[in-house]
Amino acid sequence: MGSAKDGSEGLDPRVARSRAVIVAAATEHFLRNGYVGANVDEIAAEARVSKRTIYNVFGGKEQLFRETLAEALVTAERFSRQLSVELGTTGDVAGELRDVAVRLAAAVLGGPVLRLRRLLIGEAERFPDLADDYYARAPGRVMDSLAEGLRRFHERGLLHVPEPELAAEHFAFLVMGAPLDRALFAARPLAADHVAARARAGAEAFLRSYMNAAPARR
Amino acid sequence: MGSAKDGSEGLDPRVARSRAVIVAAATEHFLRNGYVGANVDEIAAEARVSKRTIYNVFGGKEQLFRETLAEALVTAERFSRQLSVELGTTGDVAGELRDVAVRLAAAVLGGPVLRLRRLLIGEAERFPDLADDYYARAPGRVMDSLAEGLRRFHERGLLHVPEPELAAEHFAFLVMGAPLDRALFAARPLAADHVAARARAGAEAFLRSYMNAAPARR
DNA sequence: CATCTTATGCACTCAACAGTTTACTACAAC
């Protein structure tokens, strides 16, 4: 157990290398063309690998798809986890929320996450388990994390958040709901400054909604 | 120019009938399988029509897809237009908003709209024009309509909405953002009562955010 | 070095599927 990244422990380094280049090429191809539209010969060509190698390492197109997406999900999950971990720790509620808002919006609306979402939504009917899995591990994680942070603010009397899960949803979708919806259809990515501005405006709206319900607090 | 629904004016009634049954079958097939995954033979079989007829009436698979979706878009557009037309007319702000919220959420999260969204998002890379078109004509219309209603409330001093477009986004995504996102991945439709409850909670959050900024108003 | 494993290249099979051809039928209108 040395420099291996995946579950590829003491296996032949050639296999590990093949896996890596194939997954990279396959990710790009599946993101661009969807499952049915993707073409194994092209993936092999782009990975500069013989088609046979793909069939040796993975069993077939569907397994390739599943394992490729499994890796993407791990990335997305890691990504989600480090968002908003340190929420609810300082006294600067407005500042913290604004900061998380901007980071959240930028992360979700950045190209890669968006393309992954498009792919999974498009294949949701064909691969419902993958879509479910993604939802639980990426957006779900973020929601949990946000709810936890908001709960901390609530307990410290800095916000009025009787239902942290609900408030987390409100926060997330005030911050990036509209741009996300537009971006899913747009193909052309949105301007980063517009996204950030909407995120800040969303955070402010959230504060207005969840702060002054306890006006005479100290 | 009599009882024809489409642009099929004085044409052969057989053609009109063929169009209709083919579009119906094609809609279902494309929604279920996507563009690449759909199969013209199956569409013909399900429409109980000869495959040749499809190629006579439409030119080929792509035109069939485009015209099928064009019809779906018209439906979606009509649907969107009659949502929230009468917003901002009475003095019962809270009541009106709660009502629109529930109807909006039910409409967007109802099966058909959701499946159409999945299809268009999945094909956004292959048919960017269709996705753009849909966005402008359905969600875009709803946003405009909401913004207009909120602007009326603002002008009558019942709400504080300096930026109606922004507020409309906030309203829409407070009301149905989270359920919509979940539903896009879920394949299994969400429980209607849960959706309605979230919609009401969203409307309340919106009111808290956009009402009391002008507290001493009458 | 000897051997075992993996990768390559290429030809191949087989099935699915878009689109066409043809020979025939049904109906509508004059």
Next chain:
DNA sequence: GTTGTAGTAAACTGTTGAGTGCATAAGATG
């Protein structure tokens, strides 16, 4: 009732693309 326009059924063409077999080369391992 003849003529023109659609629709039907089924076989056919051509292509694309998933997956396989095999002989050979390259690299890992002992």
